[in-house]
Amino acid sequence: MDTNSKLTLNLKVWRQKNGSAKGKLADYKLTDVSTHMSFLEMLDVLNEQLIKQGEDPVEFDNDCREGICGMCSLVINGVAHGQESSTATCQLHMRKFNDGDTITIEPWRSKAFPVIKDLVVDRTAFDQIISAGGYTSCRVGSAADANSLLIPKDMAEKAMDAAACIGCGACVAACPNGSASLFVAAKIAQFSYLPQGKAERKKRVLNMVGKMDDLGFGDCSNHGECEAACPKEISITHIAIMRKEYVKAAFS
Amino acid sequence: MKLDSKIPDGPLAEKWDKHKFDMKLVNPANRRKYTILVVGTGLAGGSAAATLGELGYNVKSFCIQDSPRRAHSIAAQGGINAAKNYSNDGDSVWRLFYDTIKGGDYRAREANVHRLAELSVNIIDQCVAQGVPFAREYGGQLDNRSFGGAQVSRTFYARGQTGQQLLLGAYGSMMRQVDEGRVMMYARREMLDLVVVDGKARGIIVRNLINGKIESYSGDAVLLCTGGYGNVFYLSTNAKNSNATAAWRCYKKGAAFGNPCYTQIHPTCIPQSGDYQGKLTLMSESLRNDGRVWVPKNKGDKRAPDQIPEVERDYYLERKYPSFGNLVPRDVASRNAKAVCDEGRGVGETGLAVYLDFSDSIQRLGEADIKEKYGNLFDMYERITGDNPYQTPMRIYPAVHYTMGGLWVDYNLMSTIPGLFVLGEANFSDHGANRLGASALMQGLADGYFVIPYTLADYLATNTFSKITEDQKEFTAATQEAKSQITKLLSINGKKTVTEFHRELGKIMWDHVGMARNEKGLKYALKEIPKLRDEFWQNVMIPRDGDSLNKNLEFAGRVADFLELGELMARDALLRNESCGGHFREEFQTPEGEAKRDDKKFTYVAAWEYAGKDKKPILNKEPLKFENVHLSQRSYK
Ligand SMILES: Cc1cc2nc3c(=O)[nH]c(=O)nc-3n(C[C@H](O)[C@H](O)[C@H](O)COP(=O)(O)OP(=O)(O)OC[C@H]3O[C@@H](n4cnc5c(N)ncnc54)[C@H](O)[C@@H]3O)c2cc1C
Ligand code: SF4
Numbered sequence: 089m090d091t092n093s094k095l096t097l098n099l100k101v102w103r104q105k106n107g108s109a110k111g112k113l114a115d116y117k118l119t120d121v122s123t124h125m126s127f128l129e130m131l132d133v134l135n136e137q138l139i140k141q142g143e144d145p146v147e148f149d150n151d152c153r154e155g156i157c158g159m160c161s162l163v164i165n166g167v168a169h170g171q172e173s174s175t176a177t178c179q180l181h182m183r184k185f186n187d188g189d190t191i192t193i194e195p196w197r198s199k200a201f202p203v204i205k206d207l208v209v210d211r212t213a214f215d216q217i218i219s220a221g222g223y224t225s226c227r228v229g230s231a232a233d234a235n236s237l238l239i240p241k242d243m244a245e246k247a248m249d250a251a252a253c254i255g256c257g258a259c260v261a262a263c264p265n266g267s268a269s270l271f272v273a274a275k276i277a278q279f280s281y282l283p284q285g286k287a288e289r290k291k292r293v294l295n296m297v298g299k300m301d302d303l304g305f306g307d308c309s310n311h312g313e314c315e316a317a318c319p320k321e322i323s324i325t326h327i328a329i330m331r332k333e334y335v336k337a338a339f340s
Numbered sequence: 341m342k343l344d345s346k347i348p349d350g351p352l353a354e355k356w357d358k359h360k361f362d363m364k365l366v367n368p369a370n371r372r373k374y375t376i377l378v379v380g381t382g383l384a385g386g387s388a389a390a391t392l393g394e395l396g397y398n399v400k401s402f403c404i405q406d407s408p409r410r411a412h413s414i415a416a417q418g419g420i421n422a423a424k425n426y427s428n429d430g431d432s433v434w435r436l437f438y439d440t441i442k443g444g445d446y447r448a449r450e451a452n453v454h455r456l457a458e459l460s461v462n463i464i465d466q467c468v469a470q471g472v473p474f475a476r477e478y479g480g481q482l483d484n485r486s487f488g489g490a491q492v493s494r495t496f497y498a499r500g501q502t503g504q505q506l507l508l509g510a511y512g513s514m515m516r517q518v519d520e521g522r523v524m525m526y527a528r529r530e531m532l533d534l535v536v537v538d539g540k541a542r543g544i545i546v547r548n549l550i551n552g553k554i555e556s557y558s559g560d561a562v563l564l565c566t567g568g569y570g571n572v573f574y575l576s577t578n579a580k581n582s583n584a585t586a587a588w589r590c591y592k593k594g595a596a597f598g599n600p601c602y603t604q605i606h607p608t609c610i611p612q613s614g615d616y617q618g619k620l621t622l623m624s625e626s627l628r629n630d631g632r633v634w635v636p637k638n639k640g641d642k643r644a645p646d647q648i649p650e651v652e653r654d655y656y657l658e659r660k661y662p663s664f665g666n667l668v669p670r671d672v673a674s675r676n677a678k679a680v681c682d683e684g685r686g687v688g689e690t691g692l693a694v695y696l697d698f699s700d701s702i703q704r705l706g707e708a709d710i711k712e713k714y715g716n717l718f719d720m721y722e723r724i725t726g727d728n729p730y731q732t733p734m735r736i737y738p739a740v741h742y743t744m745g746g747l748w749v750d751y752n753l754m755s756t757i758p759g760l761f762v763l764g765e766a767n768f769s770d771h772g773a774n775r776l777g778a779s780a781l782m783q784g785l786a787d788g789y790f791v792i793p794y795t796l797a798d799y800l801a802t803n804t805f806s807k808i809t810e811d812q813k814e815f816t817a818a819t820q821e822a823k824s825q826i827t828k829l830l831s832i833n834g835k836k837t838v839t840e841f842h843r844e845l846g847k848i849m850w851d852h853v854g855m856a857r858n859e860k861g862l863k864y865a866l867k868e869i870p871k872l873r874d875e876f877w878q879n880v881m882i883p884r885d886g887d888s889l890n891k892n893l894e895f896a897g898r899v900a901d902f903l904e905l906g907e908l909m910a911r912d913a914l915l916r917n918e919s920c921g922g923h924f925r926e927e928f929q930t931p932e933g934e935a936k937r938d939d940k941k942f943t944y945v946a947a948w949e950y951a952g953k954d955k956k957p958i959l960n961k962e963p964l965k966f967e968n969v970h971l972s973q974r975s976y977k
């Protein structure tokens with residue numbers, strides 16, 4: 089059991105009034121930060137102080153605070169979701185920081201994710217990619233008995249590994265090219281493992297990849313930064329699967 | 341107000357089929373002429389929007405988050421029930437029905453619950469077809485586990501991320517309809533009011549959370565799928581944006597609120613660590629399958645858990661409930677945890693925690709097996725607490741988790757306002773006074789995929805709809821009202837933040853309208869909440885930017901509503917002079933400390949009707965009739 093101690097932190101936080109305004113880093117000093125706090129609770133404390141001083145609080149996206157909704161999205165000291173591996177921002181705890189640390193907090197930066205305000209960005213491009221093919225077209229009420237389809241355990245597990253993506257966009261933020269390949273590949277790989285995904289296999293990969301290109305995401309050139317930033321350990325091997333699927337679909 | 345539950349007649353098991361046949365249909369060519377407003381994109385709203393879009397209706401869908409995929413349903417961990425009997429362990433539609441009625445402590449409608457059990461089997465088929473990667477056995481068949489309150493294995497799951505996978509299935513289906521042009525998605529919108537025209541729900545008023553603009557949308561029916569109101573307690577396992585605002589404003593427009601006091605406290609959450617705490621984290625109760633709950637036998641035993649010998653440990657659930665053991669329903673498990681902590685036998689720094697110990701299971705099954713089942717939950721626990729649960733027992737404590745109460749609906753899921761349907765956690769319908777684990781996901785999807793397509797069609801086919809536009813007086817009046825509330829909030833310029841008020845309300849609620857309630861405490865809450873509300877409207881301090889993203893302003897509106905809802909919850913709890921399920925009144929318990937119902941007086945649904953500002957709400961009663969099950973004292977011994 090770790091014991092509680094208090095930190096003093098120097099924060100540099102990206103402030104930007106709206107999408108068209110110019111932003112800048114603002115400095116804040118925060119004292120008495122408990123090491124039991126989560127990173128977002130630390131920002132809550134900062135915001136309460138700012139409000140009391142009559143200043144505008146820092147806007148940041150978050151919802152579940154359990155690492156599953158994919159809403160939180162901060163670049164912490166230059167790293168999407170911070171240094172701790174396989175951890176979303178909301179699950180990061182202050183015990184990972186030291187007294188006197190300077191922490192820089194910025195929004196996702198990518199052409200396809202414009203800033204809305206402060207640390208909040210617009211990720212609707214991800215929804216558009218999913219609507220281009222991230223599903224099976226099964227009519228409600230028409231499905232056969234669930235056990236009529238046998239899916240080997242290892243295939244189900246692989247599909248689940250891919251399906252674990254929370255759609256946060258850290259992969260895009262981390263990629264030097266701003267590519268959404270890991271996100272798209274995760275969905276395509278999930279369906280490639282499952283018999284349910286077979287019927288629309290070709291159409292899916294062509295449409296989703298096409299949509300990703302249209303929306304201004306960059307190309308993948310195998311940097312691997314996406315995998316390192318991903319809070320759900322989505323493997324970069326899925327991108328290879330996506331490429332294979334794409335080649336198969338485009339040339340057959 | 342007249343409450344008509346519209347339960348079809350005929351034998352229980354035939355009601356839904358018969359009703360489906362009796363209901364009117366909407367011709368496929370006519371469906372696109374109807375606009376349906378679906379508020380919320382969780383399992384209930386997402387599945388409804390997908391299904392209605394697929395049927396050809398013109399659907400408009402709204403949510404608070406930046407994407408429909410982030411609705412709070414995403415956080416559900418443990419699983420979803422279905423009476424498939426794949427485990428061949430004696431399950432059936434009847435047993436699921438019976439368990440749900442009994443689990444709800446006989447405070448739910450038989451007909452609704454039976455329909456839910458019937459539809460449960462279709463849900464799993466549908467989700468598998470969507471590619472939901474449920475856990476499988478080596479032979480390729482679906483795997484099941486048992487969950488709190490059940491003696492059969494009927495829970496389907498996808499690791500510890502069942503809600504996520506089910507929601508992504510519904511979201512994918514819904515996005516397919518977005519692509520087809522049948523569903524229009526409006527994200528980052530918050531519904532602030534319902535527009536009623538000629539007595540029918542015909543539109544909504546929303547705030548665009550990015551630019552602060554108030555927008556109006558008209559339609560032929562409104563589906564409210566906005567989730568539960570657990571955040572009235574400030575600390576709960578609900579997501580930060582979960583709120584009661586949409587439902588509450590419908591209540592104020594004439595929709596009755598059913599059983600507001602029925603709150604579920606979940607037994608296995610990570611204990612609070614400090615005042616700064618923003619929310620609580622649930623540890624799926626599937627953990628109770630392999631974890632053993634215990635506290636030291638002796639008061640004030642502060643030794644580390646591994647220093648406490650076996651004979652000095654009290655596995656109190658196993659001791660008191662030999663047949664269900666650690667798998668007793670949530671309300672029973674929660675109350676017992678509170679009781680041992682109140683006795684001074686709680687563990688951890690605060691003494692407000694009990695152990696959930698996996699060492700026996702790890703020894704029996706091996707660490708790899710436990711890791712496969714619960715790996716992500718164990719990781720989550722370690723991240724939050726800094727402790728490794730493979731080596732030392734978890735510390736857990738109950739927390740507010742789910743609200744069984746909600747807007748009153750009839751069998752067709754329609755509220756007391758014609759054309760306003762309520763689905764998922766936002767309605768009161770299927771769980772009585774206590775919900776069994778893995779049943780909320782089932783209900784949300786049953787409502788959205790399989791009930792609403794029929795009952796909505798019947799409503800549309802049997803009513804006429806005047807032509808309306810968004811600039812007519814009902815819309816402009818509601819817009820004006822929404823705007824003036826925002827202006828008012830921004831002009832108060834007081835000294836206390838929204839969070840401070842919310843925290844104070846939460847404390848009153850948890851201490852007096854929480855896990856155990858009594859007359860004195862409830863009366864105290866009824867005095868204190870209005871005081872706090874008055875102070876809020878005079879002293880709240882909100883950053884003054886109404887024209888762009890302003891989370892504090894959003895929360896201010898929600899807290900204002902919680903400050904009214906909290907009072908109604910206390911009122912409802914005070915009136916219900918019995919204990920049932922999650923509603924535990926200390927005055928009414930058996931000698932063993934179990935909930936003691938008063939069936940003669942309280943076998944009814946309390947449906948509260950808004951009577952106007954500062955007026956006492958009116959209580960309407962829907963008597964509950966039990967024709968198929970015998971009311972008995974719940975026993976899990
Ligand atoms: C941590 C956790 C774990 C759980 N685990 C399980 C489990 O294992 N099994 C189980 O059966 N149940 C579980 N539950 C319960 C279950 O997840 C919920 O009851 C269920 O998902 C609710 O679904 P819903 O569609 O009704 O609402 P939600 O998923 O809460 O969705 C609400 C939607 O409404 C929108 N909304 C809300 N207010 C407004 C407004 N004013 N304007 C516009 N939009 C609005 C939101 O944006 C969101 O899209 C769990 C709950 C929690 C908290
Ligand atoms: S692949 Fe990983 S980083 Fe990218 S959106 Fe999914 S969870 Fe986030």
Ligand code: FES
Binds near residue numbers: 149154158
């Ligand atoms: S807030 Fe939901 S993943 Fe971080």
